[in-house]
Amino acid sequence: MATFKEYFRGWATGLKSLATGMGTSMKVFRQKPVTEEYPENRHTTLHIPERHRGRLRLVTDENGQPRCIACGLCQMNCPNGTIQIEADTVETPEGRKRKQLKAYHYDLGSCLYCQLCVEACPHGAIEFSNDFENAVFERDRLRLDLTKPEDNRCHDWK
């Protein structure tokens, strides 16, 4: 008799859970799709978080000069050897010798986006922008020199 009762209880619980499932899926059916249609929504609904690490960028001061003092800390902290700094030694009017940034080689293809370089920089001279559209057709084009304006140019997404 107990199994008889169980059988009908099985029917009842089964039907109830099936109905719940159907209700849930109908609720989802009436929701708006969450799909983002990427190339179309680039300038409308696309949202990239501000802190997303897209590519490295040199921060410039108000005169348009890089804040970088070519100390090489970022280069030393980079686990992949992504950054190579070239610097000249120049003499300031006060007669002190100083390094001046000549080229900031940044290989986007081997960058880990670990942000250790940004953490290490004492002057806040580099930062990650959230420009994620980094695809190019040739590998060579990933080797950037951030002192060149065309390589340092990134788009900031909202």
Added chain:
Amino acid sequence: MNYYDINSLNQSIHGTLSSLMPEGLAITLEGIAVGLLIIVLYALLAIVLIYMERRVCAAFQCRIGPNRVGGRGGLLQVPADVLKILTKEIISLRHADRFLYNLAPFLVILASIFSFACLPWNQGAEILRMDIGIFFVLAASSIGVLGILLAGWSSNSKYTVIGAVRSGAMIISYELSIGLTVLTMVLLSGTMDIQEIVMEQEHLWNIFRGHIPALLAFCVYLIAGNAEANRGPFDLAEAEQELTAGYHTEYSGMHFGFFYLAEYLNLFITAGIASTLFLGGWMPFHIPGLDGLNAVMDWIPGVVWFVGKTFAVVFLLMWIRWTFPRLRIDQVLTLEWKYLMPLSLVIVLLMTLCVIFGLVL
């Protein structure tokens, strides 16, 4: 009362053709024309159904679905897929049973087209009409399982054999529930002729006439029909994750296309038979006593009613498919033999009692 009866049109076409040529030739020509019509309709409906499935499935998963090929709605996606599949090579396997391997897709599609030809599209638009119409549909649709078993067996692959055996066990089991629920509606209608079944729902659809037993039978029919069409949650014959594609793993090109077509058209046929048996086929919605409403409903052509109801049931079946997870083979058989089959026997008994004591509306 019925403005869209095309019987007179049929007769005038037949009369014209017979006056131009011997009657035998005229009948042959008409047969060929109707056959072509069925095949074209079959292919077109498959395209519509596949598109609908993809959009509905996407909506159930909060996605958009195909929306690039052919403008905003992605309307050309499925035609493009069809063209692609037509151009693909039909491979031949080394250790396959060549004859059965090539025969199997045709058996599946044959079963599907036979049952498809029985659907009541409109008054006068029945293609195969016989006294035992609904019985014929059950018999013809069972040829499909033979095709599936042959496909699985002849491909010489473990996946296909497992898929085919699962499918065979499942379809043969659920045939019982389908047969019993169809029997229930035959009890209510008192005929097996599909057009008669439709005509007899002139005053009220069967699902309302038969109230409780008919409603229960409708539910059981939908579940069993879903299993019969090898669709989720009963798609364990294909079970992508375990069996790659089940019984049609080794097929390519248009042979695979046939299985795919048949799968979607079986969905349509299941829904079409459901709408014939329970929702009145092409019969407009009538409520006894409300003559004004009935007259307005009569203005809508029967084919619109039939296709509308069928697609409503198709949506119901898709809703089921995209809600529930796949069952294991033992769960599938338990559901049938322990739950649905006893229930359908009870429904048959209940319907018999209702009909005997005049409790139907």
